[in-house]
Amino acid sequence: MAPVKHKSRPASEAFTAGTAAAHQAALVAAGSSPMEVADQLHSAAIHLLRRLRVRDRESGIGPAQLSALSVLVFSGPRSLGELADAEQVRPPTMSRIIAGLQCARLIRRQATEDGRRIRLTATAKGTKIMWEGRKRRVETLARALASLPDAEKERLREAIILLQQVIRNV
């Protein structure tokens, strides 16, 4: 059945996170060395997002467009270049992503004083879709959290603060 020839390198996938290597968790015995904690944390993050992500498909928008839109909705208007930086993609990629979003009337482009730059803003429709998606994801997770006793919920809450510190150092 003659495998297809693949020559190029993979190219980065920018925002499409969560990717590979989620499968080793079961092999690593629970322990508290930094490497073991790191491994469990990594695995937990991957599995968490993989489960939550299915809800994003309900929005009917592709992942790259959804992510770019979320920047505009939750962090405010941006130029194309700023958005590309935020999403860790190249300008041509972002150019196409915003063309799709504009086509779907989820964002608007406006001229700025600097004639080279464009100002991208989420429309009311785009904002609505984004908040609905966030609500779906977070409700799904909150439902799972609710099964935890209050005391442990609190311990988890405190640990998230630690986690946020760690992430800033990665």
Place this chain on the structure above:
Amino acid sequence: MAPVKHKSRPASEAFTAGTAAAHQAALVAAGSSPMEVADQLHSAAIHLLRRLRVRDRESGIGPAQLSALSVLVFSGPRSLGELADAEQVRPPTMSRIIAGLQCARLIRRQATEDGRRIRLTATAKGTKIMWEGRKRRVETLARALASLPDAEKERLREAIILLQQVIRNV
């Protein structure tokens, strides 16, 4: 500049996780309601994986191929259909992914008693690449964890166990 026409629906992105909606964290005041904890946790997971993911690019393998390979390396041989299920991808998609992996000599395909099924196994080369990648990711995270005082490291470690329970319920 005439936006391009986009007609089709987005199609799922299977394993390419982490996607959208990472950007609302700053808007949500720290709090301990289930929704708020869920929101912070979701955001933390996205940001964590986004930072770790850059290290995967060093492997020179695309994200979908890397993820499929990781199943074969860390969970053992699988048929194409089983691998597609594990990766939440349709069979034609997996068919192409494994063609690429086979081409790169990272996996091997073997016949089974059932003439319709194929048995996919990671090669030594594929296994090596996978473990190196895991090492890179976990080392990056372990370095960040090391900056935490021992007592807090322990609290985080305990919270990860809670987190793993929560994830099973999502």
Place this chain on the structure above:
DNA sequence: CAGATTAGTTAGCATAGCTAACTAAATTAC
């Protein structure tokens, strides 16, 4: 043994990454 089911492939399309090469606007140099 004929029809139905199951596993995988092929074909064709869409989204989403990239680099290279282009246009146009703003800034800098002289």
Place this chain on the structure above:
DNA sequence: GTAATTTAGTTAGCTATGCTAACTAATCTG
């Protein structure tokens, strides 16, 4: 003040990765 450079974004063309529909081949069922 104009020419060269720099900066912002677009266009073109490639690859990878999703999908569905339609196909082949093998197995199972009646």
